[in-house]
Amino acid sequence: MALETRWKAAWRWVGQEWAEVRRSARSAREEAGPERDTLVQSLKAAAAAIAAWAVSGWWFQAPMALLAPWTAIAMVGSTVYQSVRTGSQQFAIIALGTLWASAAMAFTRDQAMTAMLLTLPFMMLLGNYRRFGSQGLYGATTALFVITGGVSSTSTVGHRLLETLIGAVIGLLVNAFLLPPVHLRSVRDRLVRLARETTGLLGAMAEGLREEEALEASESWHHSAGGLVVSLQNVGEARRWAMEGSRWNPGGRLRRTGPKPPPFAEDTRWGSVCTRLLALTRTLQTISDDEELRPPSPDFLRLLADVLGQACLVCAVETELLSGSGAGELHERRDAAFTEAWSALGSLTDTFHRQESSAAAVGGELLLEARQLLTELAPSV
16 A cells, blocks of 8 residues: 555656646747746757867867867856856866876876876865865866876877867857847746746635545645745846846847846745745645644635635736736736735635634634735735
8 A cells, every 4th residue: 555655656746747847848939938048058058069079079180079068068057157257167177187187197107097096086175175166076077088088198188178178168159149148037037937836826726625625636736836936946046147147248239138127025025925825735735634633614615715716816917017018907907806805815714713623723824824825915016
């Protein structure tokens, strides 16, 4: 029985992951957003590697041509500034790895095992030096390439440094001038995505709580609420990229950046909404899993569904507002949905007072979280 439960959980996880993959692929194909940005950056990294190999391996016939595409891939960062900064760190550590490994090969007369003993411990320690950031690992891996590449001489060392430089220059040029990443739009896109996912979760909960087996999908709701937290982190990441992305970036002149991103207060507001939804779904899942807890009455759950349904309408309007749609009519629709939501919450409160004492604890927690959700969802303007 336990094995069957684990298999079901595994298949459920596979299904959820596959659904996320399909959603990401569909978003990359149909609309501008983080998925399409990821696709573009991935293709740019591949193009930079191919170009670096063409120059070093096909044109120059370099003996260690692998270093050029290896360096070029890592140079295509999320921003041009990041490419320059991490590229400098990376070139330095790769050059050190190349020189140290070449010296070890020369000292040991091309004995690979002995050269590894002299090189890898030092390069792993050096790679953890904070000045190299996350690029430190490239020193040890480059040293491995050099050692396994065979014979070392002054000319081969020069070739390896030249190939590394070729890859760094090509990777930087590709990232800076081929659809350079401009992340001002990403903040708005990711906030819209977060609001849309919140709308979908609230709609699913409102629909599910009206059914006979109201808590059957509570585990899926809680999983989706955890996904909202990840989306919120993506918004914060996009904020950092937006500030960093304008530094040393020709994309501000080569590409249209669009309107400024929404204010930071929107991040805080939607973060609070995500926190309330996470707590609300956790409580519903706990009621479903713990047989000793008495769930609230079906009437209570149906009224809770009404509250969440109106909150879903509010989020749908907020999604349109974040997308830049006309504000006049949308504000009226949002205010009407809020009025209905608070009215439904009043009915939910009345029903809570009629709950049996055994169900009052979890009912009170659900009522509190629903009230806090509406409070956090209320806009400042």
